[in-house]
Amino acid sequence: MNPTACIIVIGNEVLSGRTQDANTVYLARRLGELGIPLREVRIIPDVADTIVATVNELRARYDHVFTTGGIGPTHDDITSECIASAFGVPWEKQPEVWARMEAHYAPGTFNSARQRMATMPRGAVLIDNGHIAPGFSIGNVHVMAGVPSIMRLMFEALAPTLHGGQPVVSRSVHATGIREGDIAAGLTDIQARHADLDLGSYPYFRDGSSGVAIVAKGTDALDAERAIDEVTALFRSLGGDPKPGEPA
Amino acid sequence: MNPTACIIVIGNEVLSGRTQDANTVYLARRLGELGIPLREVRIIPDVADTIVATVNELRARYDHVFTTGGIGPTHDDITSECIASAFGVPWEKQPEVWARMEAHYAPGTFNSARQRMATMPRGAVLIDNGHIAPGFSIGNVHVMAGVPSIMRLMFEALAPTLHGGQPVVSRSVHATGIREGDIAAGLTDIQARHADLDLGSYPYFRDGSSGVAIVAKGTDALDAERAIDEVTALFRSLGGDPKPGEPA
Numbered sequence: 001m002n003p004t005a006c007i008i009v010i011g012n013e014v015l016s017g018r019t020q021d022a023n024t025v026y027l028a029r030r031l032g033e034l035g036i037p038l039r040e041v042r043i044i045p046d047v048a049d050t051i052v053a054t055v056n057e058l059r060a061r062y063d064h065v066f067t068t069g070g071i072g073p074t075h076d077d078i079t080s081e082c083i084a085s086a087f088g089v090p091w092e093k094q095p096e097v098w099a100r101m102e103a104h105y106a107p108g109t110f111n112s113a114r115q116r117m118a119t120m121p122r123g124a125v126l127i128d129n130g131h132i133a134p135g136f137s138i139g140n141v142h143v144m145a146g147v148p149s150i151m152r153l154m155f156e157a158l159a160p161t162l163h164g165g166q167p168v169v170s171r172s173v174h175a176t177g178i179r180e181g182d183i184a185a186g187l188t189d190i191q192a193r194h195a196d197l198d199l200g201s202y203p204y205f206r207d208g209s210s211g212v213a214i215v216a217k218g219t220d221a222l223d224a225e226r227a228i229d230e231v232t233a234l235f236r237s238l239g240g241d242p243k244p245g246e247p248a
Numbered sequence: 249m250n251p252t253a254c255i256i257v258i259g260n261e262v263l264s265g266r267t268q269d270a271n272t273v274y275l276a277r278r279l280g281e282l283g284i285p286l287r288e289v290r291i292i293p294d295v296a297d298t299i300v301a302t303v304n305e306l307r308a309r310y311d312h313v314f315t316t317g318g319i320g321p322t323h324d325d326i327t328s329e330c331i332a333s334a335f336g337v338p339w340e341k342q343p344e345v346w347a348r349m350e351a352h353y354a355p356g357t358f359n360s361a362r363q364r365m366a367t368m369p370r371g372a373v374l375i376d377n378g379h380i381a382p383g384f385s386i387g388n389v390h391v392m393a394g395v396p397s398i399m400r401l402m403f404e405a406l407a408p409t410l411h412g413g414q415p416v417v418s419r420s421v422h423a424t425g426i427r428e429g430d431i432a433a434g435l436t437d438i439q440a441r442h443a444d445l446d447l448g449s450y451p452y453f454r455d456g457s458s459g460v461a462i463v464a465k466g467t468d469a470l471d472a473e474r475a476i477d478e479v480t481a482l483f484r485s486l487g488g489d490p491k492p493g494e495p496a
Contacts, residue, residue, distance in 0.1 A: 012446055013450065016286070021269075024291070037263075041290070043272070043288065075436040109430070149453075181362040200261050202266075
């Protein structure tokens with residue numbers, strides 16, 4: 001069995017619709033490649049009780065918890081101290097980060113707001129990506145920035161340390177002019193014959209014509225290819241002209 | 249107090265990273281305008297037990313629950329029957345939708361897969377948007393399609409029936425060359441003086457220069473304007489050249 005992951009997106013800006021979350025789609029793909037499939041995402045506000053309760057619920061349920069957002073210097077950046085509360089450990093000066101930031105900023109500008117970014121739960125292991133303020137892991141919880149470019153650097157610094165499983169691979173086919181309702185019964189049969197795969201059906205609309213793409217995901221590439229071969233035959237049996245992959 | 253909302257995004261395709269969820273940002277903005285602020289989002293897989301448990305947990309916690317995805321005709325479309333399970337009611341033929349679909353499809357093609365889309369929890373009220381297969385509401389749970397264009401039509405058909413509160417309004421200002429760590433203390437004071445507002449701080453990067461945008465959200469427009477005036481003064485006190493709104 002592959003290890004499992006969840007993401008906690010922390011930030012009022014996503015819940016207000018100001019910001020389109022771009023981190024989930026990136027992490028979902030990368031975690032699939034690492035064989036740590038993503039099982040759940042929660043988007044929650046910058047509210048301490050909510051953060052603490054959500055972290056404690058999910059770190060007990062999944063092998064890895066990834067948080068994004070709330071580790072900057074401003075009043076709404078409360079993720080780090082909430083993680084300390086969740087683990088019941090002190091939130092204290094992290095000497096390495098503190099020294100680095102003190103050296104980086106002009107004299108007098110390593111102020112109390114920035115010092116908060118050098119304050120971490122006791123026992124935190126740095127996620128060190130060259131950025132002045134790193135993320136950190138504690139237990140199975142990985143705490144990262146919300147800004148996508150920084151989050152990605154942090155995740156890629158962390159990735160080699162994660163113990164993954166079998167990579168999730170994907171095979172697909174699509175056919176214009178085919179409707180989901182016409183293939184649903186046949187698809188149910190194919191899914192039943194390939195129970196270890198996740199067979200997804202996705203209608204598409206392109207330039208006034210419509211069709212269906214079928215995606216098989218799983219850890220057995222040969223099984224996925226066989227299932228897609230069966231879907232291809234199903235499309236043909238309905239007069240369709242299937243093409244490999246998803247529509248461009 | 250405004251009523252509250254949450255969204256349950258149902259679909260393996262979002263968790264695998266195949267699909268970027270586009271419904272949350274749309275619903276978040278529209279719900280803010282209607283005075284029904286979004287408090288939480290969950291993205292969950294097409295797994296019956298998970299859907300049932302999540303719906304029952306969240307419909308008790310929020311005034312409105314919006315689900316997206318899983319109401320098509322294929323084997324992975326199980327939202328509708330899961331909603332019936334969550335409410336403990338039969339999942340049965342919906343006569344109006346059944347008759348409409350039967351008339352719409354060519355003889356012999358209103359097959360068992362399509363008939364599932366005309367099967368709903370007893371007591372469901374249609375969300376009727378002109379689409380052949382409508383969404384539905386039961387209690388405080390609103391069940392909508394995952395395809396964004398269809399979801400939007402369904403939501404806009406539903407919106408006039410929702411009892412909203414005070415619309416959430418937004419005011420903002422930004423300044424290039426200002427860093428979050430320099431304004432954090434002043435911002436904390438402004439937030440404390442405007443406790444009913446949600447004051448968000450968002451660093452930005454444009455064409456090699458960086459800055460900070462501050463967004464005040466709340467139901468009192470005058471209060472939001474006053475807070476942004478104070479932020480503007482704070483930017484100026486640090487030598488910044490603040491501009492209204494968010495960066496283009």
